Amino acid sequence: MDRMPQWADVVLIPLISLILAAILSALVILGIGEDPVAAVRMMVNGAVGSTYGWGYTLYYATNFMFTGLAVAVAFHARLFNIGGEGQAMLGGLGVALVCLHVPWPHWSVALVAAAISAAAFGAAWAAIPAWLQARRGSHIVITTIMFNYIAAAVLNYMLVTALRPRGSMDPATARFPEAVHLPTFQQIFSSAGQPLFRGAPANISFFVAVFACIAVWALIWRTRLGYEIRAYGHSETGARYAGISPFRITMIAMLISGGLAGMMAINNVMGEAERLVLNATEGAGFIGIAVALMGRSHPFGVFLAAILFGFLYQGGAELALWTNIPRELIVVIQALVILFTGALDNMVRMPLERLFQAIGRKRRDAGEGAPKPGPRSAQHEPEPEP
Amino acid sequence: MTFMKSVIGAAGALALTAAAALAEPALIFDLGGKFDKSFNEAAFRGAKRWSDETGNSFLEIELQSEAQREQALRRFAEAGANPVITMGFAMADPLTSVAPDYPDTKFVVIDVSWLDVPNIRQVAFAEHEGSYLVGMLAAMASKTGTVGFIGGMDVPLIRHFGCGYAQGAKAVNPDIKIVANMTGTTPAAWNDPVKGSELTKAQISQGADVIYAAAGGTGVGVLQTAADEGILSIGVDSNQNHLHPGKVLTSMLKRVDVAVYDAMKAGENVETGVFTLGLAENGVGYALDENNEALITDEMKAAVEEARQKIIDGEIKVVSYYENDSCPVLSF
Numbered sequence A: 001m002d003r004m005p006q007w008a009d010v011v012l013i014p015l016i017s018l019i020l021a022a023i024l025s026a027l028v029i030l031g032i033g034e035d036p037v038a039a040v041r042m043m044v045n046g047a048v049g050s051t052y053g054w055g056y057t058l059y060y061a062t063n064f065m066f067t068g069l070a071v072a073v074a075f076h077a078r079l080f081n082i083g084g085e086g087q088a089m090l091g092g093l094g095v096a097l098v099c100l101h102v103p104w105p106h107w108s109v110a111l112v113a114a115a116i117s118a119a120a121f122g123a124a125w126a127a128i129p130a131w132l133q134a135r136r137g138s139h140i141v142i143t144t145i146m147f148n149y150i151a152a153a154v155l156n157y158m159l160v161t162a163l164r165p166r167g168s169m170d171p172a173t174a175r176f177p178e179a180v181h182l183p184t185f186q187q188i189f190s191s192a193g194q195p196l197f198r199g200a201p202a203n204i205s206f207f208v209a210v211f212a213c214i215a216v217w218a219l220i221w222r223t224r225l226g227y228e229i230r231a232y233g234h235s236e237t238g239a240r241y242a243g244i245s246p247f248r249i250t251m252i253a254m255l256i257s258g259g260l261a262g263m264m265a266i267n268n269v270m271g272e273a274e275r276l277v278l279n280a281t282e283g284a285g286f287i288g289i290a291v292a293l294m295g296r297s298h299p300f301g302v303f304l305a306a307i308l309f310g311f312l313y314q315g316g317a318e319l320a321l322w323t324n325i326p327r328e329l330i331v332v333i334q335a336l337v338i339l340f341t342g343a344l345d346n347m348v349r350m351p352l353e354r355l356f357q358a359i360g361r362k363r364r365d366a367g368e369g370a371p372k373p374g375p376r377s378a379q380h381e382p383e384p385e386p
Numbered sequence B: 001m002t003f004m005k006s007v008i009g010a011a012g013a014l015a016l017t018a019a020a021a022l023a024e025p026a027l028i029f030d031l032g033g034k035f036d037k038s039f040n041e042a043a044f045r046g047a048k049r050w051s052d053e054t055g056n057s058f059l060e061i062e063l064q065s066e067a068q069r070e071q072a073l074r075r076f077a078e079a080g081a082n083p084v085i086t087m088g089f090a091m092a093d094p095l096t097s098v099a100p101d102y103p104d105t106k107f108v109v110i111d112v113s114w115l116d117v118p119n120i121r122q123v124a125f126a127e128h129e130g131s132y133l134v135g136m137l138a139a140m141a142s143k144t145g146t147v148g149f150i151g152g153m154d155v156p157l158i159r160h161f162g163c164g165y166a167q168g169a170k171a172v173n174p175d176i177k178i179v180a181n182m183t184g185t186t187p188a189a190w191n192d193p194v195k196g197s198e199l200t201k202a203q204i205s206q207g208a209d210v211i212y213a214a215a216g217g218t219g220v221g222v223l224q225t226a227a228d229e230g231i232l233s234i235g236v237d238s239n240q241n242h243l244h245p246g247k248v249l250t251s252m253l254k255r256v257d258v259a260v261y262d263a264m265k266a267g268e269n270v271e272t273g274v275f276t277l278g279l280a281e282n283g284v285g286y287a288l289d290e291n292n293e294a295l296i297t298d299e300m301k302a303a304v305e306e307a308r309q310k311i312i313d314g315e316i317k318v319v320s321y322y323e324n325d326s327c328p329v330l331s332f
Helices: A008-030 A036-046 A051-076 A084-101 A105-136 A141-165 A183-187 A203-220 A224-234 A238-240 A247-261 A265-274 A284-295 A300-322 A327-343 A343-367 B001-018 B039-054 B067-078 B090-102 B126-139 B156-172 B187-191 B193-205 B217-230 B254-271 B297-314
Strands: B026-029 B059-062 B084-087 B108-110 B120-125 B146-153 B175-182 B210-214 B232-237 B248-254 B273-277 B285-286
Touching: A008 A036, A008 A327, A036 A051, A036 B026, A051 A084, A051 A183, A051 A203, A051 A247, A051 A265, A051 A284, A051 A300, A051 B175, A084 A105, A084 A247, A084 A265, A084 A284, A105 A141, A105 A203, A105 A247, A105 A265, A141 B001, A141 B193, A203 A224, A203 A247, A203 A265, A203 B126, A224 A238, A224 A247, A238 A247, A238 B175, A247 A265, A247 B126, A247 B232, A284 A300, A284 B001, A284 B120, A284 B175, A284 B232, A300 A343, A327 A343, B001 B217, B026 B067, B039 B059, B039 B084, B039 B193, B039 B254, B067 B084, B067 B090, B067 B156, B084 B254, B090 B108, B090 B297, B108 B217, B108 B254, B120 B254, B126 B146, B126 B156, B126 B210, B126 B232, B126 B248, B126 B285, B126 B297, B146 B187, B146 B193, B146 B217, B156 B210, B156 B297, B175 B193, B187 B217, B193 B217, B210 B217, B210 B248, B210 B285, B217 B232
Parallel strands: B026 B059, B026 B084, B084 B108, B108 B120, B120 B273, B146 B175, B146 B210, B210 B232, B232 B248
Antiparallel strands: B248 B285
C-alpha cells in the first residue's frame, strides 16, 4: 500500500480544506448581500496588511499557540483535553496573584514567576480530571468539560469577593503595577521616527510561545518521556508491556497540557489586559482544539494554525468594524474553517489518499520500479483520530 | 446591495487612510450584542432614532472579544469618529488608557461614573432609585407578602438593582419577605431565559407573587413564566409591559436610549464630565401605559409619586449598594 507523500499530508490537505472553507464563506457573504472579494481584501489588509494588523494577529496567535500545544501534547497520549479553557482561566488567576501580591523589581523576573505560577495553576486544574481518568476511569472528555464550568465559577467567585478592588463595579482585579508590564511589540520594534505595531497588544510572550513550541517538539520527539507519551498514545497495552505506567503517563501528559494552557495567561492577562477580567480566555481553550487538529499535533503545525486563527480573529474584527456583516456571520466564517480543517479532515484526506494510491499503482504498472519505503520517522506519523 | 457595497468601499478606503476626519458618531456595543432586548438594544434604539431623524449614519461594532475593546476605541478614534459611544462598565478600563491618546475625540460611556479623564462623558443611572419605586409597587400589589427578585449575572450592578428594590418593598411593608436569586456567575447569565423560567417557578413555590427581573435576556423567560403561572412580573431597562399585557406590573425604565440619542445629537460638542441620571432627570422611572393601567390603582400611583418626589427632594434616602458593598435590607 502506498502512503501519501509527506508534503501532501502537511501542505495539500490543509490547503484544500481552507479553500473549501473560503468558497463556502464567500457564498455565505454573498447570501447576505455583501461583496465577498471586498470582504476578503478587508480581512487580509486588516490582519496582515500593516504592523498594526500583525500586532493583533500575533497576539491572538500567541493565545492559540499555548492552548493548541496543550491539546497537542494530550493528543499524543491519546487524551482529549477539552479543559484548556478552564485551565487558562486558572492560569490567569495564578498570574494575577503573582503580579498583584509580590513587588517585582523588573518585568523579566515577574514574567518568569508569572509563567511558572500560571503553569502551576493550569496544571493543578488539569490534575484532578487526569487523576480521575487514570485511577477511576472517569472519561477525561467529560471531566475536563465540566471543569471548565467549575473554573468559571471559581474565577467569578474570586473576582467578585476577593480580588475586586473595593468600590469597583467591574468584576476584575486592579491594574497590575507598572513594574510588571510586559514590553509590547510597539516598544520592542518601534524606532523614534517610525512607530510600528501601534496600539497592538502583541507582546514579548509571543516569543515565549514560540519557545514553548520548540520545547514541546524536543519533549515529544527527543526525550524518553516524549517517547513514552507517544508509545502510550499509540497502544496502551503495548506501552504497559514495555513497562510504561499508564497512570504516570496520563498524569504527566495532562499536567504538561494543563500547564501549557495555563501559560496562555501571561499573554492575555499579563501582556494585554494587565488585569484579570472575568472572561479573559474568551474561547481560546476551545480554539486550541481546532489548532491542534489542524496542526496535526506537531508544534510547527500548531504554530502555523495558530497564526491562521489569529488572522481569522483579527480579520473578523476588521470586518465587524467597517462593514455591516453581523458578528454572528463572522463566527460562522470562522466556524467553517474549523469545521473543514478539524472535523471534516477525512473528507479531503480520503479522496486524496485514494488519488495518490491510484497514481502509485499506475507508476508500478508502468514499471517505474517498486516504490521505496519513504523515510518514516515517528514524527511523520499521522495522528490517530481522537 | 449597492448601498452595502458603497459602505464597504467607503469603509475600506477609511480603513486604509484612517485619517479622513468624518465627524460620524460611532457606537460600540458590548459583548451582549446589539439585539439583547435590553441594555445594548436600548442604545441601538437611541442611535437609530437619531439616524432616522437626521438622515446621518453612524459606525458601529458588536464586540466579540476583550482585546477588541481597546482596538475598536482606537480604530474609531483614528478614523475620525466623534463622539465614540461605548456601552457598559467593562469599557471603563480600556477608556482610561485610550482616551488620553485622542484628546480631540469625545468619548461617551454608559454605566460608568468614576473615571478622571477630561474628554469622556460618563453617564450613570441611579438604578436603585427606579428600583425602589418598582419595589414599592411590587409590595403593594403582592397579596402573599412575598416578592421576588431575579438578577442576571451576579455583579455589583445587579445587586445595586436588587438593593433598591428591597428597600422600596420594605418601605411599604416592613414585614415583607424578599426572595432574591441570581441566574449565574458567567456572562451567559444575561441570556438564559430557561434558567430564568426555572428560578421563577422556584420563587413562586416560595410564595412570591410579584417578581422583578433585572437580568437582560434572561428576564424574557421570567416574564413569560410569571404570565403563564398567573403572577405579576416587573420588566427592566426598556418598557417591557407590552410583552404580556395585563401580566407585567410595570417596568423599571433606564433611559439608555435617551442618553445615546442625546450624545449623538450633541455630536462633537457633547459635554464631558460625569452625569448621573436619576429620578429628577427622568433617567430612571417606572413604566405606566395602557398595558398595565388596570394593575396600578390610584392609591399605588399616588404613593409612588409621593415617594418619587421625596427622593428627588432628598427626604427619602435610598441606600446605594456601592456605598458599602452591602445592602442594609437584603443579603444576596
